[in-house]
Amino acid sequence: MRTLLAGAALAVAACALTPAAAMAAPQTATCTPSFFAERYEGKTIHIIDRCQSEPGWVxxxxxxxxxxxxxxxxxxxxxxxxxxxxxxxxxxLKDTARNAVDTLGPDGELAPFRP
Known part of the structure; x- marks a missing residue:
């Protein structure tokens, strides 16, 4: 039961909607989580690779x-x-994020994302 709860807690932490929480994924033998950040057209872009490949993980x-x-x-x-x-x-992904920023324009913001 504790293992199940610990796994559920990790899943919740990895799927949280903040850049810091998204980096909480564990390192695997073939991949180290990475983080990219830049300012583009006045907006901050973060791209996070959590090294997850199991079904159900992003x-x-x-x-x-x-x-x-x-x-x-x-x-x-x-x-x-x-x-x-x-x-x-x-x-x-960098081009995708920049394209979204260009579409949003200087005053546009994303609405909260609810998967």
């Missing part, structure tokens, strides 16, 4: 000004889509 998380941007990776290496630009395929 490996990458993108934040704009601390709010999660919903992104989907297309099968194979076709690229990424976001909830802001659902029909605009971009090759990298």
């Amino acid at each position: 490996r990458y998380t993108v934040f704009i000004n601390g709010r999660e941007l919903g992104v989907d990776k297309l099968e194979g290496d076709m690229g990424y889509l976001s909830v802001i630009n659902a029909y605009d395929v971009t090759p990298t």
